[in-house]
Amino acid sequence: MLFVIAFSANAQHEEAHVEETKLSTQDTEKLERKEYIKHHLLDSYSFNLFSYEKDNGETAHVGFPLPIILIDGGLQVFSSSKFHHGETVAENNGNFYKLDHNKIYKTDAAGTIEYDEHHHATNEKPLDFSFTKGAFMILLTCILMFWLFTSLAKSYVKNGGISKGFGRLFEPIVLYIRDDIAIPNIGEKKYKKYMPYLLTIFFFIWFLNMFGLTPFGVNVTGNIAVTVALALLTFLITNFTGTKDYWKHIFDPLGDTLPWFGKIPLYIILIPIELLGIVIKPFSLLIRLYANMQAGHIVLGSLIGLMFFFKSWLGSPMSFGLAFAISLIEVLVALLQAYIFTMLSALYFGFASEEHEHHEESPAH
Amino acid sequence: MEKLLNEFSLGLFFWQSVLFICLLLLLRKFAWKPILNAVNEREEGIKDALASAEAARKEMQNLNADNERILKEARAQRDSLLKEAREMKENIISEAKGEAQAQANKVVEQAQATIQAEKQAAITDLKNQVAELSVGIAEKVVRGELADKNKQIKLVEELLKEVTIS
Numbered sequence: 001m002l003f004v005i006a007f008s009a010n011a012q013h014e015e016a017h018v019e020e021t022k023l024s025t026q027d028t029e030k031l032e033r034k035e036y037i038k039h040h041l042l043d044s045y046s047f048n049l050f051s052y053e054k055d056n057g058e059t060a061h062v063g064f065p066l067p068i069i070l071i072d073g074g075l076q077v078f079s080s081s082k083f084h085h086g087e088t089v090a091e092n093n094g095n096f097y098k099l100d101h102n103k104i105y106k107t108d109a110a111g112t113i114e115y116d117e118h119h120h121a122t123n124e125k126p127l128d129f130s131f132t133k134g135a136f137m138i139l140l141t142c143i144l145m146f147w148l149f150t151s152l153a154k155s156y157v158k159n160g161g162i163s164k165g166f167g168r169l170f171e172p173i174v175l176y177i178r179d180d181i182a183i184p185n186i187g188e189k190k191y192k193k194y195m196p197y198l199l200t201i202f203f204f205i206w207f208l209n210m211f212g213l214t215p216f217g218v219n220v221t222g223n224i225a226v227t228v229a230l231a232l233l234t235f236l237i238t239n240f241t242g243t244k245d246y247w248k249h250i251f252d253p254l255g256d257t258l259p260w261f262g263k264i265p266l267y268i269i270l271i272p273i274e275l276l277g278i279v280i281k282p283f284s285l286l287i288r289l290y291a292n293m294q295a296g297h298i299v300l301g302s303l304i305g306l307m308f309f310f311k312s313w314l315g316s317p318m319s320f321g322l323a324f325a326i327s328l329i330e331v332l333v334a335l336l337q338a339y340i341f342t343m344l345s346a347l348y349f350g351f352a353s354e355e356h357e358h359h360e361e362s363p364a365h
Numbered sequence: 366m367e368k369l370l371n372e373f374s375l376g377l378f379f380w381q382s383v384l385f386i387c388l389l390l391l392l393r394k395f396a397w398k399p400i401l402n403a404v405n406e407r408e409e410g411i412k413d414a415l416a417s418a419e420a421a422r423k424e425m426q427n428l429n430a431d432n433e434r435i436l437k438e439a440r441a442q443r444d445s446l447l448k449e450a451r452e453m454k455e456n457i458i459s460e461a462k463g464e465a466q467a468q469a470n471k472v473v474e475q476a477q478a479t480i481q482a483e484k485q486a487a488i489t490d491l492k493n494q495v496a497e498l499s500v501g502i503a504e505k506v507v508r509g510e511l512a513d514k515n516k517q518i519k520l521v522e523e524l525l526k527e528v529t530i531s
Contacts, residue, residue: 043377069376128376135380142388149396156403161410163403174400195401196393204385224369225378229385 033309037301041219041294042102044133045080049216066136070097072106072126080130097126104128134220141207141220145200170203177202177342185346190353194346197237201230202342205289209334212293213327221337222293224286231286234345239278242352250274281348285341292337296330 048063065081072095082090083099089107090097098107105113105123114122152167163171182191182198208220220226248255253270254263303323307316503524 042372043374128374129379130376131380132374132377134377135384138381138384142384145388146391146396149392149400153396153399153403156399161403161407171400171404175404178401178404192401196397197389199397200385200389200392204388223374223377224372225374225376226381228373229378229381232382233385 029309033302033305037298037305039102040301041222041297043218043223043225044102045083045099045104045130047133047136047216066133067131068097068104069129069131070104070126071129076126098123104130133218134223134226137208137211137218137220138226141204141211145203145207149203173202174199181339181343181346185343185350186353187350193241194237194349194353197233198342198346201234201345202338205230205341206335206338209293209337210331212297213330213334219293219297221289222297224290227286227290230289230341231282234285234348235279235282237345238282238348238352241349243355245355246352250278281344285344289337289341292333296326296333300326300330 045068046061046063046065048061050062052060052062054060065079068076068078068080068082068090070076074093076092076095078090078092082088082092083097089109091109096107096109097104098113099105100113100121100123103121104126105121106126107113107123116122148167148170151165152163152170155164155167156162158164177198178191178195182195186194205221208226212219212221251271251274252263253274254266258266300323303319303326306319307323310316310319506520
């Protein structure tokens with residue numbers, strides 16, 4: 001269902017491209033599509049639902065602008081509509097800004113942007129805290145989750161301990177995360193402390209992944225900034241809740257099996273590896289989520305693009321079928337990635353909060 | 366790697382961190398704690414209910430066993446009571462029979478005694494009458510006969526003989 005909507009929304013956009021490039025060669029058409037998919041993967045300063053070509057040849061965008069917040073000699077706040085989708089220079093308090101490759105650059109009134117030999121803009125970039133499309137989706141997800149789960153919590157009180165309403169759908173998942181992710185990995189004693197984080201991160205990633213599959217869907221979880229923020233939290237929680245044993249395992253993995261002078265040469269190698277391990281664990285989390293979501297969007301986008309590339313009765317339905325199958329898989333991937341992120345976070349928390357002396361049984365690590 | 370760094374946007378990172386931490390703290394207070402507590406409570410409730418159901422089942426079993434035992438005892442008691450009653454009945458009947466027999470014997474005996482007495486009386490009466498008659502007859506005969514003294518003695522002798530015979 002979602003897919004069909006996605007298809008039609010994209011179709012409108014694609015057609016505009018097709019019209020524009022009717023006269024050009026197939027190669028430029030390919031390039032346009034590639035640009036379009038790339039563009040879709042990136043964050044944006046306005047919420048664009050779709051765009052189409054007007055009768056007079058202008059491209060019209062349907063959507064709404066979002067606030068631009070810059071720190072550039074004081075706080076600069078203005079609406080992204082001033083950019084007119086990157087076509088014009090925005091002016092605010094005597095400062096001029098222009099969009100280039102989806103980034104804001106400081107410029108003059110004429111909007112000149114200088115490029116180096118790699119076609120990279122060399123203009124000054126102001127510190128950008130804009131409330132972008134991605135941030136908007138995050139806020140939307142936060143509001144949805146807050147509403148959903150507080151109503152679930154209230155329904156328990158109202159119905160004497162039995163959930164009711166839409167939130168009830170998620171109760172088994174909450175129980176699953178508790179019984180099959182938190183308790184086995186962290187242990188009966190300490191799992192309670194981590195439950196709020198695990199639940200929040202699971203539903204947050206899952207919901208954002210699912211929103212990414214809707215036609216207006218923004219690739220939020222496929223954005224490196226978001227995954228970095230998520231993995232950073234896991235990293236901080238892991239290390240701030242780490243027990244004495246956890247740190248001992250890192251700085252003194254051999255324990256009492258070797259005299260101190262024997263350890264020194266080994267530890268010159270071992271401790272950096274262990275320290276690296278602390279960072280690599282959450283790093284793998286952020287890359288995995290980013291790459292999976294990014295890849296899914298690229299594949300889906302390409303397949304939908306193929307439909308218009310073939311323009312034949314055989315090729316287009318075939319790529320439609322393929323795109324349909326892939327989007328079904330993407331629904332699964334959305335859930336799976338949320339599960340993996342939660343599962344691995346729980347695993348790392350489990351390592352950090354472990355207290356039994358397991359390093360003595362396996363001194364070689 | 367350069368592409369990743371290029372894609373990294375500090376703004377989005379900032380908003381994501383702020384919004385997510387707010388969400389985490391709010392949900393922890395207003396959603397996860399109440400939900401997990403409610404679920405825990407419910408699970409405890411279910412456990413308790415199951416345990417008490419099991420206890421009730423066991424109690425029921427005990428009760429049933431008790432009932433069975435009581436029933437058995439009652440049945441045995443009834444049987445013994447019936448047996449006793451039957452014995453008593455037989456006793457009473459046999460006693461009554463014996464008494465009746467005794468009574469009957471007594472009556473018969475009395476009757477026999479009475480009959481004997483009556484018979485005796487009748488015999489005596491008859492004897493008296495016979496004696497009177499014989500005396501009368503004898504008087505008459507004697508009056509006739511006693512004209513002669515020998516004859517009188519002979520007669521007395523004869524009479525005496527007769528009397529001893531009878």
